[in-house]
Amino acid sequence: MGPGQIEMEALGQELAQVRFTKLYREHGRAVLEYALRRVEAREDAADVVAETFLVVWRRIGEVPEGDGARLWLYGVARHVLANLHRAERRRTRLGARLAETLRTTIAAHPQPRGEAAAVLRAIADLADDDRELLLLVTWEELSPSEAARVLGISALAARSRLHRARGRLRRLLEERDTEGER
Numbered sequence: 001m002g003p004g005q006i007e008m009e010a011l012g013q014e015l016a017q018v019r020f021t022k023l024y025r026e027h028g029r030a031v032l033e034y035a036l037r038r039v040e041a042r043e044d045a046a047d048v049v050a051e052t053f054l055v056v057w058r059r060i061g062e063v064p065e066g067d068g069a070r071l072w073l074y075g076v077a078r079h080v081l082a083n084l085h086r087a088e089r090r091r092t093r094l095g096a097r098l099a100e101t102l103r104t105t106i107a108a109h110p111q112p113r114g115e116a117a118a119v120l121r122a123i124a125d126l127a128d129d130d131r132e133l134l135l136l137v138t139w140e141e142l143s144p145s146e147a148a149r150v151l152g153i154s155a156l157a158a159r160s161r162l163h164r165a166r167g168r169l170r171r172l173l174e175e176r177d178t179e180g181e182r
Helices: 003-036 042-058 068-108 114-125 128-138 144-151 155-181
Strands: none
């Protein structure tokens, strides 16, 4: 690539930026109003505008001159809105499926009673870090090294913390056992 070609690319980039800025200045508000009238949440309108002008930047050479630019922008915004609505419908359907899965999973796991319930209460009283490490090793059946990776700590630190967390849990259970005997 020669010096002349580099200069032409730089000039082309600069002209694209000038054109983009002009399009935004002249039509940004119209696109925002278009979006505001078509979304439920005002924040979504800002996303539509941002996504529309991202398309403009990528396809600056395709944007018509004059009043055709506004119509082209509305067309892009319309496609962005359609994508937004499709994504929302997918999230809603996924949420409904997850809710149903959770309902059936929860129904299949009755509330613990007796000693199991006492252990769960004691675990709930532990510090967050202790509780998470114990649950990863016990319920998720991870090795201390695997739990370390999940927590972003060294395997040595995980083994040491696990040992201390088990000791704290044991002491909590013993204290509660002693209190229950009184």
